[in-house]
Amino acid sequence: MNSTNQSSVTEFLLLGLSSQPQQQQQLIFLLFLIMYLATVLGNLLIILAISTDPRLHTPMYFFLSNLSFVDVCFSSTTVPKVLAIHILRNQAISFSGCLTQMYFLCVFAGMDNFLLAVMAYDRFVAICHPLHYTTKMTHQLCALLVVGSWVVANLNCLLHTLLMARLSFCGNIIPHFFCDSTPLLKLSCSDTHLNELMIHTEGTMVMVSPFVCILISYICITYAVLRVSTPRGGWRAFSTCGSHLAVVCLFYGTIISLYFNPSSSHSTRRDMAAAMMYTVVTPMLNPFIYSLRNRDMKGALRKVLTMRFPSKQ
Incomplete structure (x- = not known):
């Protein structure tokens, strides 16, 4: 393939998940559409239930509502383009659109x-320092933790996007269903040493630090639970963390399998499967995990659903 400079690469082509016949394309479209609708509906119901039920106006549910909002945005960044690829055969995405995505x-x-790290800290304070929970987890601290997370996340991603924007590219075919840094770096004709250095140092630190905080x-929390004199009391305290632990395992399990394995063990099909897990499946499952294991959340959701869809009796 002839080398071209960055200015001549005006768009990339996303190959999507399948190059099979039209019937399989329609099946993929239907599958992603169902998952996307479930993600949006489930997370919006979580946000609505928390905002309308005064009993859920606590730090834990404040963070959960923010997580639900982020999950809707997360899924909306990739799925609409996947739907366009597999039903409209519109594989093109502009250079600026690719970097924006x-x-x-x-x-x-x-x-x-x-x-997830902030929610783990909230559970730590609630279980290890229950008498000081209301004085430690103030409204100001909760807002500061969320705003600080947005600031750090945006600054981190702005750095990597600007570094990517300075590169030249030798090709424009991306064997993926969204624009990720790894396939883009493989297409570059420029020296990508600085990009890779920032991903492996600053990027890894930003991703690993919250995981360490969760651990x-x-x-x-485990140490505090083991010190509880009655087994039932200890289990009841630890069970409040069950939903959060399930989401943590699901999210970090796919991230680690995708980004922290040796490059020699990677395959395009396997990487796309892992990427689909954390960009599409995890945001869809989060509302079900939190609502099924939480009595207060189930009650609030039941109230919202009966208010919106009253009985015909």
Whole structure:
């Protein structure tokens, strides 16, 4: 392939998930449409239930409503383009559109990362320092934690996007269903040493630091639970973390399998499957995980649904 400079690469072509016949394309379209609608509806119901039920106006549910908002945005960054690829065969995405998609994907993935850490800290304070919970987890601190997460996530992603924008590209075919840094770097004819250095140092630090905070929080929580004299009391305290732990395992499991494995073990099909898990499946499952394991949330959702869809009796 002849080398071209960056100015001549005006668009990229996203190959999507399948190059199979039209019937399979329609099946992929239907699958993604159902998952996207479930994601948007489920997360918006979580936000509505929390905002309308005064019992849920607590730090834990404030962070959960922010996580639901981020999950809607996260899924909306990739799925509409996937739908266009597989039903309209519109594989083209402009150079600026590709970088914009990469930027927002990075921001929302970072926000998921930070919010999971903030929620772990909230559970740590609630279980390890229950008498001081209301004085420690103030409205000002909760707002500061969320705003700080947005600022750090945006600054981190702005750095990587600007570094990507300075590169020249030798090709424009991306064997993926969204613009990610890894396939874009493979298309570059420029020296990508600085990009890779920032991803492996600053980028890794931004992603790993919240994960370390989560681990430390749950080590302290486990120690506090084991000190409880009655097994039932300890289990009841730890069970409040069950939903959060399930989401943490799902999110970080796919992230680690995708970005922290040796490059020699990567395959395009496997990478796309892992990417689909954390960009599409995880945001869809989060509302179900939190609502099914939480009695207060189930009650609030039931109230919202009966208010919106009253019985005909």
